[in-house]
Amino acid sequence: MQHDPTRVKPPSHLPHPRQVVADLEASRIREVANEGLGREGVLKFWFGESDEVTPAFIREAAIASLQAGETFYAHNLGLPELRDALAAYTDGLHPGRGVAHWQERLAVTSGGVNGLMLASQAIVEAGDEVVVVTPAWPNLVAQPLIMGARVKSVPLKVLASGPRAGAWALDMDALLAAITPATRMLIVNAPNNPTGWTLTAAEQRSILAHCRRTGTWILADEVYERLYFAGDTPNGAASSFLDVAEPEDRVIVAHSFSKSFLMTGWRLGWLVLPAALTAAVGKLIEYNTSCAPVFVQRAATQALLRGAEVTPALVNHLKACRDTLVPLLRGLPGVTLAEPLGGMYAFFRLEGQADCLDTAKRLVREAGLGLAPGSAFSPEAAGWLRWCFASRDRERLTQGVDRLSQWLLAQPR
Amino acid sequence: MQHDPTRVKPPSHLPHPRQVVADLEASRIREVANEGLGREGVLKFWFGESDEVTPAFIREAAIASLQAGETFYAHNLGLPELRDALAAYTDGLHPGRGVAHWQERLAVTSGGVNGLMLASQAIVEAGDEVVVVTPAWPNLVAQPLIMGARVKSVPLKVLASGPRAGAWALDMDALLAAITPATRMLIVNAPNNPTGWTLTAAEQRSILAHCRRTGTWILADEVYERLYFAGDTPNGAASSFLDVAEPEDRVIVAHSFSKSFLMTGWRLGWLVLPAALTAAVGKLIEYNTSCAPVFVQRAATQALLRGAEVTPALVNHLKACRDTLVPLLRGLPGVTLAEPLGGMYAFFRLEGQADCLDTAKRLVREAGLGLAPGSAFSPEAAGWLRWCFASRDRERLTQGVDRLSQWLLAQPR
Numbered sequence: 001m002q003h004d005p006t007r008v009k010p011p012s013h014l015p016h017p018r019q020v021v022a023d024l025e026a027s028r029i030r031e032v033a034n035e036g037l038g039r040e041g042v043l044k045f046w047f048g049e050s051d052e053v054t055p056a057f058i059r060e061a062a063i064a065s066l067q068a069g070e071t072f073y074a075h076n077l078g079l080p081e082l083r084d085a086l087a088a089y090t091d092g093l094h095p096g097r098g099v100a101h102w103q104e105r106l107a108v109t110s111g112g113v114n115g116l117m118l119a120s121q122a123i124v125e126a127g128d129e130v131v132v133v134t135p136a137w138p139n140l141v142a143q144p145l146i147m148g149a150r151v152k153s154v155p156l157k158v159l160a161s162g163p164r165a166g167a168w169a170l171d172m173d174a175l176l177a178a179i180t181p182a183t184r185m186l187i188v189n190a191p192n193n194p195t196g197w198t199l200t201a202a203e204q205r206s207i208l209a210h211c212r213r214t215g216t217w218i219l220a221d222e223v224y225e226r227l228y229f230a231g232d233t234p235n236g237a238a239s240s241f242l243d244v245a246e247p248e249d250r251v252i253v254a255h256s257f258s259k260s261f262l263m264t265g266w267r268l269g270w271l272v273l274p275a276a277l278t279a280a281v282g283k284l285i286e287y288n289t290s291c292a293p294v295f296v297q298r299a300a301t302q303a304l305l306r307g308a309e310v311t312p313a314l315v316n317h318l319k320a321c322r323d324t325l326v327p328l329l330r331g332l333p334g335v336t337l338a339e340p341l342g343g344m345y346a347f348f349r350l351e352g353q354a355d356c357l358d359t360a361k362r363l364v365r366e367a368g369l370g371l372a373p374g375s376a377f378s379p380e381a382a383g384w385l386r387w388c389f390a391s392r393d394r395e396r397l398t399q400g401v402d403r404l405s406q407w408l409l410a411q412p413r
Numbered sequence: 414m415q416h417d418p419t420r421v422k423p424p425s426h427l428p429h430p431r432q433v434v435a436d437l438e439a440s441r442i443r444e445v446a447n448e449g450l451g452r453e454g455v456l457k458f459w460f461g462e463s464d465e466v467t468p469a470f471i472r473e474a475a476i477a478s479l480q481a482g483e484t485f486y487a488h489n490l491g492l493p494e495l496r497d498a499l500a501a502y503t504d505g506l507h508p509g510r511g512v513a514h515w516q517e518r519l520a521v522t523s524g525g526v527n528g529l530m531l532a533s534q535a536i537v538e539a540g541d542e543v544v545v546v547t548p549a550w551p552n553l554v555a556q557p558l559i560m561g562a563r564v565k566s567v568p569l570k571v572l573a574s575g576p577r578a579g580a581w582a583l584d585m586d587a588l589l590a591a592i593t594p595a596t597r598m599l600i601v602n603a604p605n606n607p608t609g610w611t612l613t614a615a616e617q618r619s620i621l622a623h624c625r626r627t628g629t630w631i632l633a634d635e636v637y638e639r640l641y642f643a644g645d646t647p648n649g650a651a652s653s654f655l656d657v658a659e660p661e662d663r664v665i666v667a668h669s670f671s672k673s674f675l676m677t678g679w680r681l682g683w684l685v686l687p688a689a690l691t692a693a694v695g696k697l698i699e700y701n702t703s704c705a706p707v708f709v710q711r712a713a714t715q716a717l718l719r720g721a722e723v724t725p726a727l728v729n730h731l732k733a734c735r736d737t738l739v740p741l742l743r744g745l746p747g748v749t750l751a752e753p754l755g756g757m758y759a760f761f762r763l764e765g766q767a768d769c770l771d772t773a774k775r776l777v778r779e780a781g782l783g784l785a786p787g788s789a790f791s792p793e794a795a796g797w798l799r800w801c802f803a804s805r806d807r808e809r810l811t812q813g814v815d816r817l818s819q820w821l822l823a824q825p826r
């Protein structure tokens with residue numbers, strides 16, 4: 001009777017995923033956002049996206065593609081036209097190597113997050129050690145964990161004094177001490193979500209030199225590269241590991257169309273790889289998502305070709321948003337923050353609110369203000385809140401600060 | 414001088430991915446397709462997709478969404494409207510449990526392949542044993558390998574005689590003997606790509622009963638469920654593990670919009686999970702692609718709501734394609750094949766052509782005929798060729814057979 005299913009009961013205990021997957025934290029930002037479900041008039045600054053719709057000319061390119069019937073499978077590594085445009089774009093930001101050089105180093109991915117996951121799949125074996133600079137977007141820590149790695153966190157430190165007091169800063173000695181020959185990969189996101197921390201070219205050179213010694217891969221999440229306000233670099237963007245590394249260095253840079261082209265919902269990004277790795281990542285794309293939709297890639301191609309109509313104005317606007325929000329926040333009692341040099345977040349400490357997840361939920365309920373709790377990004381950021389200032393209407397930022405101000409006044413002293 | 418990068422050279426050898434990733438085979442189907450680059454007039458039956466554009470009303474739903482500015486992030490598990498439509502669709506095919514039952518068991522994924530990869534991530538630890546029934550779509554073997562698993566293949570066997578001579582069939586005893594308490598997951602694709610092999614409900618019950626005993630997860634790739642021609646089931650579709658399993662069984666079923674709704678290029682699929690696993694898969698979606706584009710999900714919602722306008726006619730047409738192609742192929746000298754009961758492939762052996770990768774390349778060059786080599790799907794399928802018969806114009810199939818016939822005549826005896 002071996003084949004009689006009635007003889008064997010289904011499992012009496014619940015089916016369970018791998019322990020490491022069960023242990024992954026659910027998003028604390030979504031936990032706060034759920035607090036706002038069904039609540040009218042909440043000012044939402046919790047997610048990392050602008051409230052501005054993708055420019056019409058980009059959407060129209062996708063519409064034209066759909067009307068033309070481009071609904072079939074595409075190349076694993078991306079449409080040739082998009083790869084051409086990406087190579088030209090990359091050459092424009094990092095000149096001197098030629099378009100052909102970048103052509104063979106590109107892989108189009110189903111979002112920046114997907115590119116980062118593919119990089120972990122390409123590099124990280126179970127049991128490997130991975131170092132992550134934190135606070136960071138939670139996905140950067142989760143991905144190597146899913147691949148079975150051990151993750152070692154190197155926290156940024158808050159400057160207690162000086163002109164940048166309240167800013168999160170890298171302890172270079174601590175980072176380099178943490179990266180040993182046992183470290184398979186370093187994951188670093190700068191300009192940083194959530195802290196706004198950035199890396200200088202000199203710091204990138206130091207990290208690279210050390211990682212060359214230890215044989216460690218660098219996975220650089222540079223999706224906020226263009227959202228940089230300091231004006232101290234030749235191309236206007238934040239310094240990139242691509243500017244300091246040789247083509248054969250063990251460096252992978254992850255990019256996204258989301259932030260610089262207002263395309264969060266399109267799920268398209270790209271990786272810049274050592275050429276020797278491109279074919280392997282092409283195989284991983286086949287086995288993960290196979291390709292990105294052609295009509296999405298057509299839209300992205302237009303975004304790149306006409307990027308001058310989008311990104312510079314966006315960066316100017318975000319700078320104005322920052323310059324609206326940060327001084328107002330600084331004027332509130334108990335608030336500590338430094339002006340972020342890049343990205344689209346104001347990250348601030350609120351005195352006496354150590355349980356920032358609870359604070360963020362209360363702000364939704366009691367003040368109609370939606371912020372992300374710092375504890376979503378690392379334990380060290382408990383007591384902090386992230387405010388995405390990518391708001392089409394800067395007046396919304398002012399209104400939000402008013403709500404926070406009134407809520408603070410109502411708190412017991 | 415620890416921080417002086419000029420003191421440390423980049424690695425002198427090329428950077429390399431993990432060995433398991435380097436060892437993954439590049440697609441042999443793409444290798445054949447590359448043979449056709451720049452060649453005019455090749456009749457292409459190599460990829461697993463119809464040459465028919467997605468129906469206009471589905472594309473129009475995406476266009477309307479883009480025009481309405483739906484370009485923002487969406488829910489990890491899918492839009493509520495799409496999940497409602499999927500629950501109703503699943504309830505229609507597997508009635509009696511109610512829509513609410515399915516609601517809590519669904520996850521929308523970025524393609525069927527992405528759903529399968531998420532399932533491997535949820536279940537498979539490095540070092541685990543995974544059993545795969547082959548020949549199979551190469552991705553089914555690659556995914557657990559990427560997660561660090563050991564993959565054990567259980568080959569189907571070709572029937573030498575009887576009414577189904579030339580058909581690939583399951584050796585149930587061999588399969589059950591291969592699945593032990595050490596087997597973490599069984600991966601099975603039926604209706605099968607490439608062989609057209611299908612599972613009966615009785616066979617599914619036997620497999621399930623055995624896997625209950627051993628504590629083995631079943632990952633069932635059922636993307637061809639609706640493309641079933643035997644007419645011997647209550648709902649017209651191939652029998653599903655969802656029909657024989659209890660909700661708390663360790664069974665995951667992967668689906669795609671690609672095949673039943675002519676939406677290959679859209680990259681949208683879904684998983685049906687034990688409810689206890691849904692939240693974990695939602696977290697994995699966050700860390701892999703975060704979500705599918707809203708405009709793609711709007712299109713898929715319309716595809717489901719108006720599915721009666723698409724799928725039944727498509728299945729009828731594919732049956733007519735099969736009934737055109739299979740008798741013609743059988744009439745050729747040296748060809749062995751059985752009529753497939755499901756799927757969209759004729760899988761046939763060509764006598765004297767053991768190196769089918771070479772044969773497929775020669776057919777492109779010498780006959781203008783594009784087929785997929787059997788060796789892409791497993792070593793046992795060397796000498797076989799896969800012909801996707803999802804052709805809008807059945808005349809193309811006849812033309813293709815003429816080309817194959819003339820090529821065969823020109824071969825030395």
